[in-house]
Amino acid sequence: MKLDLKLTGCRALTMDPARPAAHTIGIWQGRIAGLDEQVEDLPATETVDLGTAVVLPGFIDAHTHLAWNGRRTVDLSGLSTVAQILDRLAGAPGEGWIEASGYDRRIMDSPLTAADLDQVSGGRPVYVADISGHACVVNSPVLDRLPGISSDGWLTENEQLAARSLRLPYSLDEIAAELHTSARQVLSEGVTMCAEAGIGAGLIAGSPLEAAAYQRAQLPIRVQLMVSAHVLHEVAADPADGVPRAIDLGLHTGFGDDMLSLGAMKLWTDGGMIARTAALTEPYAGTANTGQLAESEEFMRAAIVDGHHAGWQLAIHAIGDRAIDFTLDAVAEAQRQRPRADARHRIEHCGLVRPDQLDRIAALGLIPVVQPTFLWSYGDDYSEIMGEERAPWMYRGRSFLDRGIIVAGSSDRPVADGAPLRAIEFMVRRRSSGGRAVGPDEAITVEEAIRAYTLGSAHACRKEHVLGSLTPGKLADLVVLGDDPRTSESIAEIPVLATVVGGSFSFQRSS
Numbered sequence: 001m002k003l004d005l006k007l008t009g010c011r012a013l014t015m016d017p018a019r020p021a022a023h024t025i026g027i028w029q030g031r032i033a034g035l036d037e038q039v040e041d042l043p044a045t046e047t048v049d050l051g052t053a054v055v056l057p058g059f060i061d062a063h064t065h066l067a068w069n070g071r072r073t074v075d076l077s078g079l080s081t082v083a084q085i086l087d088r089l090a091g092a093p094g095e096g097w098i099e100a101s102g103y104d105r106r107i108m109d110s111p112l113t114a115a116d117l118d119q120v121s122g123g124r125p126v127y128v129a130d131i132s133g134h135a136c137v138v139n140s141p142v143l144d145r146l147p148g149i150s151s152d153g154w155l156t157e158n159e160q161l162a163a164r165s166l167r168l169p170y171s172l173d174e175i176a177a178e179l180h181t182s183a184r185q186v187l188s189e190g191v192t193m194c195a196e197a198g199i200g201a202g203l204i205a206g207s208p209l210e211a212a213a214y215q216r217a218q219l220p221i222r223v224q225l226m227v228s229a230h231v232l233h234e235v236a237a238d239p240a241d242g243v244p245r246a247i248d249l250g251l252h253t254g255f256g257d258d259m260l261s262l263g264a265m266k267l268w269t270d271g272g273m274i275a276r277t278a279a280l281t282e283p284y285a286g287t288a289n290t291g292q293l294a295e296s297e298e299f300m301r302a303a304i305v306d307g308h309h310a311g312w313q314l315a316i317h318a319i320g321d322r323a324i325d326f327t328l329d330a331v332a333e334a335q336r337q338r339p340r341a342d343a344r345h346r347i348e349h350c351g352l353v354r355p356d357q358l359d360r361i362a363a364l365g366l367i368p369v370v371q372p373t374f375l376w377s378y379g380d381d382y383s384e385i386m387g388e389e390r391a392p393w394m395y396r397g398r399s400f401l402d403r404g405i406i407v408a409g410s411s412d413r414p415v416a417d418g419a420p421l422r423a424i425e426f427m428v429r430r431r432s433s434g435g436r437a438v439g440p441d442e443a444i445t446v447e448e449a450i451r452a453y454t455l456g457s458a459h460a461c462r463k464e465h466v467l468g469s470l471t472p473g474k475l476a477d478l479v480v481l482g483d484d485p486r487t488s489e490s491i492a493e494i495p496v497l498a499t500v501v502g503g504s505f506s507f508q509r510s511s
């Protein structure tokens with residue numbers, strides 16, 4: 001046997017308990033053929049000496065938004081005055097819609113309004129996305145097309161959706177270009193697979209042909225598509241199948257191949273902490289606001305039960321503890337009606353978990369798909385709005401692992417920075433960018449954090465049999481790092497030297 005590629009001299013952390021370390025990796029036909037003595041004596045078409053670099057399984061981002069992230073918009077990140085924003089928007093090239101992103105209402109000298117935007121838009125419609133993903137600011141030409149909505153330009157949730165739908169759709173080529181932009185970026189950060197958190201409907205949908213855009217794009221990373229529960233519709237299946245609602249052709253979780261597949265059915269049960277719309281049982285500190293559920297309880301419960309019956313894995317967005325209560329009850333009801341072993345439903349974000357909810361999450365076999373970097377970026381703000389008692393309950397780590405709950409790492413890019421090493425550092429240190437300790441008791445070890453971003457996220461995507469560890473037989477996805485996260489003082493700063501997908505170098509750092 002002749003290997004396609006042999007990587008030698010490395011320090012590999014395999015995440016496989018049967019053989020945790022290796023120095024030589026043999027790759028054949030896109031898969032790991034063997035490690036160390038299993039492949040040392042075999043010839044190879046190409047041999048690469050990694051010279052003591054550290055190798056990990058490729059990172060898997062279990063919840064991200066590649067198309068949204070790659071969208072070409074005017075970047076307002078970090079701007080905190082209306083004057084700065086108008087200045088940036090005034091030169092927007094092209095014609096038609098002006099789209100901007102990175103707006104952060106919380107840091108503004110005064111909130112941006114439609115009247116402000118009208119000054120520089122030249123009559124073009126303007127859509128400024130808030131970084132929360134749950135709100136936007138639009139100008140008068142947009143508001144004029146939204147009868148029944150009275151606003152100074154700031155729109156949240158369903159009103160935001162109404163404004164968004166005026167802009168849609170994007171063309172397949174536009175979406176494919178967005179995807180390639182994001183794929184290049186994630187590869188440079190060591191990510192080899194992404195789960196796209198919702199296509200087909202809702203705020204982040206770009207086109208009714210969305211899945212076709214991913215096929216057309218032929219991306220150099222693996223992608224799993226989560227499908228919005230809004231596309232479930234009644235079907236006239238044989239009653240013996242017990243499937244009242246499905247998507248066309250009965251497609252569901254698992255369809256596809258190792259490069260592009262269908263993942264979970266995505267459902268939103270509340271908003272988010274940035275926009276103060278995450279649904280809480282007790283109000284945000286110092287306010288009477290308890291956030292809001294995303295849809296009617298009837299709609300959400302039916303989607304969970306019907307999606308479960310139709311064979312879907314569910315990915316249920318729930319950030320506040322009230323939304324998590326709702327999710328736990330609805331999943332328990334679905335499982336009562338039709339027990340499904342290893343249904344592996346996920347809670348996307350799982351942001352604020354009361355102590356009494358932990359055992360229920362474990363008992364239902366739910367997987368929290370967390371975004372540690374939220375707390376690095378926004379932990380100071382979130383700690384304030386949750387108050388002293390609840391702040392340590394946010395985006396937990398240790399409490400989940402101690403109960404045997406599998407934790408999946410993810411970014412929600414572009415809502416937060418997407419680099420996995422940044423997230424891993426946060427999971428270990430629990431320090432915000434402002435230096436604040438956020439739930440320090442939830443800290444986990446470096447190995448556990450790497451596991452969350454490899455095997456844990458592979459498990460959440462039902463791909464742990466082919467991804468997530470450097471195990472002979474699995475797909476040859478790996479990341480080459482310039483230092484060992486277990487001993488590094490600054491994990492987030494470790495350089496990603498190369499990223500390999502299916503045995504091919506898809507990214508190499510230029511020195």
Ligand SMILES: [Zn+2]
Pocket residue numbers: 063064065197412
């Ligand atoms: Zn998301």
